[in-house]
Amino acid sequence: MMEEHHIEGFDAPSFFTLHDYDASGAWTPDEVRKTYGLDDESNSGVSKSRKESAIRSVFDLFDPTNRGSISRDDWLKAVSAGTRLPDLGFGPGHHGDIEYEYEIHHFEKYHGDDATEEELTHPEDIEHFRQHDEMEAAQMRLEKLERMQVVEANIPSKFRRAL
Structure with missing residues (x-):
């Protein structure tokens, strides 16, 4: 995940904006799914429940009020407190062409x-x-x-x- 996303090369606001695919100002479960490449063929053998569990673990870290989306402010607060996107074992992630x-x-x-x-x-x-x-x-x-x-x-x- 770290390698593919070049996380070290982005500041937190830029990283958030880059992965806010619909430019709504919040990450939805589908956007987290896309960021982790959970629908990529490389993860086709991963069970639906494991993928859902992975998304929940990201939301547990960055959606403290359980709204069902990760706001830019929640992201920035968590990152400034030292929270990082976890490597959940799905490979580097696939979400581009x-x-x-x-x-x-x-x-x-x-x-x-x-x-x-x-x-x-x-x-x-x-x-x-x-x-x-x-x-x-x-x-x-x-x-x-x-x-x-x-x-x-x-x-x-x-x-x-x-x-």
Whole structure:
């Protein structure tokens, strides 16, 4: 959690704002869930009750009045008193797009800004570029369909003329 979120590089107000995904001024259980990456495929084997318990433990630390949300003020008070987000054993957390996740979890750790394409040979690099290839192919298919006047595959079979 500490590594992925670069917690040491943020002051408490900035960290709060960055993880207040809907800019409401409060963290909801869904935002804590997202921050910890509980819906990421890397945590698909974790039980629902364990995930709910993890969210409760964060709220126990930062929602002293049990409102069901963590206000910016509650966050700042707790952090200034020395309270920190706990590492709950779910890994580094995943809540960005594939570029952000790759950059944070792999590239920063194993490669430098001067890395050449030839050096990107780790399994994680290969998987990342495979995902890019799939997205590019899907985009090309979509563009081809959009250029067609009629997309035959979208016509129900009962309306198609037998040839």
